[in-house]
Amino acid sequence: MTxxxxxxxxxxxxxxxxxxxxxxxxxxxxxxxVGIKAASIYYYFPSKAxxxxxxxxxxxxxxxxALETLSAESADPVSALRRYPETFRWALENENRMCLSxxxxxEYDDLPEAVKKEVQTFADVNVAWLSKVLSAAKVVSPKxxxxxxxxxxxxxxxxxxxxxxxxxxxLYDTLISSYRAAGLLPA
Amino acid sequence: MTxxxxxxxxxxxxxxxxxxxxxxxxxxxxxxxVGIKAASIYYYFPSKAxxxxxxxxxxxxxxxxALETLSAESADPVSALRRYPETFRWALENENRMCLSxxxxxEYDDLPEAVKKEVQTFADVNVAWLSKVLSAAKVVSPKxxxxxxxxxxxxxxxxxxxxxxxxxxxLYDTLISSYRAAGLLPA
DNA sequence: TTATACCTACCAATCGTTAGGTAGAAATCA
DNA sequence: TGATTTCTACCTAACGATTGGTAGGTATAA
Numbered sequence: 001m002t003x004x005x006x007x008x009x010x011x012x013x014x015x016x017x018x019x020x021x022x023x024x025x026x027x028x029x030x031x032x033x034v035g036i037k038a039a040s041i042y043y044y045f046p047s048k049a050x051x052x053x054x055x056x057x058x059x060x061x062x063x064x065x066a067l068e069t070l071s072a073e074s075a076d077p078v079s080a081l082r083r084y085p086e087t088f089r090w091a092l093e094n095e096n097r098m099c100l101s102x103x104x105x106x107e108y109d110d111l112p113e114a115v116k117k118e119v120q121t122f123a124d125v126n127v128a129w130l131s132k133v134l135s136a137a138k139v140v141s142p143k144x145x146x147x148x149x150x151x152x153x154x155x156x157x158x159x160x161x162x163x164x165x166x167x168x169x170x171l172y173d174t175l176i177s178s179y180r181a182a183g184l185l186p187a
Numbered sequence: 188m189t190x191x192x193x194x195x196x197x198x199x200x201x202x203x204x205x206x207x208x209x210x211x212x213x214x215x216x217x218x219x220x221v222g223i224k225a226a227s228i229y230y231y232f233p234s235k236a237x238x239x240x241x242x243x244x245x246x247x248x249x250x251x252x253a254l255e256t257l258s259a260e261s262a263d264p265v266s267a268l269r270r271y272p273e274t275f276r277w278a279l280e281n282e283n284r285m286c287l288s289x290x291x292x293x294e295y296d297d298l299p300e301a302v303k304k305e306v307q308t309f310a311d312v313n314v315a316w317l318s319k320v321l322s323a324a325k326v327v328s329p330k331x332x333x334x335x336x337x338x339x340x341x342x343x344x345x346x347x348x349x350x351x352x353x354x355x356x357x358l359y360d361t362l363i364s365s366y367r368a369a370g371l372l373p374a
Numbered sequence: 375t376t377a378t379a380c381c382t383a384c385c386a387a388t389c390g391t392t393a394g395g396t397a398g399a400a401a402t403c404a
Numbered sequence: 405t406g407a408t409t410t411c412t413a414c415c416t417a418a419c420g421a422t423t424g425g426t427a428g429g430t431a432t433a434a
Binding site: 019020024102104105107108110120123144150151154157158159161162177178181183184 | 291
């Protein structure tokens with residue numbers, strides 16, 4: 001079951017980091033979640049920085065896969081775009097967690113270099129997908145699709161942050177609705 | 188100089204919290220910034236929770252005053268609205284800091300109750316001001332001014348978070364421009 | 375016999391916090 | 405006025421808890 005424990009650690013660490021950030025992630029609580037002792041984590045990860053980097057890497061890889069699935073499942077780019085906020089909603093539904101990269105963006109000053117890199121890649125993956133879909137959907141001119149993609153990513157992240165601080169998922173929904181009403185997202 | 192030290196503590200603690208959050212704020216580093224010893228902080232604040240609550244309270248009070256000044260200095264509501272993003276830009280200009288309440292919104296789960304309250308008030312103050320100005324500017328129907336106010340607040344906070352994670356203030360500016368282009372903010 | 379997948383037991387550093395002290399200014403009293 | 409007390413604004417030194425991390429052991433299976 002060697003790979004199983006590594007997976008469990010990665011999974012539990014992701015959940016903790018989404019709720020408490022890099023700073024709030026500690027080996028003893030994490031180990032207890034997994035059902036092992038803190039020292040055993042070092043069998044799989046040489047340091048907290050390495051674990052967090054692995055967590056953040058896995059996080060954007062999963063996000064990239066989820067977005068590809070969303071593209072594939074959608075009949076057209078506009079409907080894929082419409083469903084984009086769902087990917088961020090999911091974290092709030094699960095014990096009021098938030099985007100790992102959003103949390104770590106706040107903690108940016110205190111992050112190990114390797115973790116910073118993966119956090120940025122998460123943003124890059126989202127912006128690239130949004131940009132591609134915006135271009136295909138022709139909601140903005142091709143030239144403006146990347147700035148618009150960044151704006152959508154930032155706004156959705158902000159909505160998640162605000163909703164979390166109220167522990168109110170309906171606030172997230174009304175914020176997304178307002179973005180649509182204002183013209184930032186397709187109606 | 189009794190009130191002077193209290194002010195210095197509040198000021199230094201605000202700066203630290205804007206860069207490292209509630210979790211990253213510690214009495215020894217804070218005391219060194221002020222030029223006193225850690226134990227001396229307890230002469231002014233009974234606990235870290237009390238200090239942080241005082242910091243967050245002062246933070247939204249200053250924000251409220253700054254917004255009133257902005258209203259008073261602006262010829263009309265639309266130009267006040269246009270200048271709203273400047274208040275969030277200022278933190279980034281100063282050593283890539285971010286909104287204290289934005290950071291603490293991420294850390295929400297681990298915040299003492301008294302601090303949570305003040306963090307929420309900061310959001311309330313911003314939304315109330317935006318709502319009032321939006322109504323006066325008639326950019327949206329009076330009924331839609333509060334949802335739109337919340338959307339602007341969340342989006343600007345998200346832009347700040349994203350720009351901070353890139354240490355790139357020009358990214359903040361382009362995000363705000365995109366919000367204007369999309370119709371979320373007046374052009 | 376050797377590698378795997380853990381474990382116990384500890385370490386040094388850091389954390390919020392407390393106890394108890396002290397120099398000097400201010401207030402009180404003779 | 406001068407002596408004495410009290411208060412202000414800090415200090416040193418330590419506490420127990422928690423942190424990331426290490427050294428070295430061990431049961432199980434190949």
